[in-house]
Amino acid sequence: MDKVLDGKVLDGKVALVTGGGRGIGAAVAARLAREGAAVVLTFQRDEARAAGVVAEITGAGGRAAAVRVDSADAVALVAAVDEAAARMGRLDILVNNAGAFLLGPFGELGRAEFDETVAVNVRAPFLAAQAAVRHMAAGGRIINIGSNVAERAVFPGFALYAMSKTAMIGLTKALGRELGPRAITVNLVNPGPTDTELNPADGPNAAVVNGFTALGHYAEPADVAAAVAFLAGPGGRYITGATVNVDGGFTI
Structure with a gap:
């Protein structure tokens, strides 16, 4: 996991990362x-x-907090977005x-x-975005995490998951159009095979999966986090409604 360093292009900004306690989410929070x-x-x-992620960030001089919420609970999720904005003073x-x-x-x-x-x-990304934009000023960023299987x-076996992640393409494009006049960008990052607990790079199917990628290996969570950080920062200010595949060439 990355440490907090100098040269902070997001200084003064507040970010909410859902599912930030492990894997890609933890890497994004740290980055x-x-x-x-x-x-x-x-x-x-x-x-x-989750407390460990917070401790690593605060121990390196950053500000962080964790909130327990089940994203399937619509009311609790919206409350968590509002709590994040209230706790940090903005979003x-x-x-x-x-x-x-x-x-x-x-x-x-x-x-x-x-x-x-x-x-x-x-539903959760839709509702979280809906709640978040109530707190966002011009320059706000919404970044959805999808999947290469979209x-x-x-x-076989991916029909339900792929369907749900494909929905993020439409949500991202439509919200990018709708929120553009407010200077809020909306983008989608589609990770490919990434070395996490759910899909380890040394797992039983890793060799087969690597064969589908142009680069021939899994990503690290930090690779996905780097794309998110770019879109969240000043370099991403003129990018909206876009899909960024961080998949090692899985989809080409």
């Missing part, structure tokens, strides 16, 4: 803090782990990272799996 942003991250279960950046990763044969996926996936992967599903 935004490194760039100078105060960070609020949400987590659902592992309080100790400039929203990273919709929390996700449900439910896989299985199409004929065996039930209504419960469907409802959870849509609640977390589609563009290329090479394995």
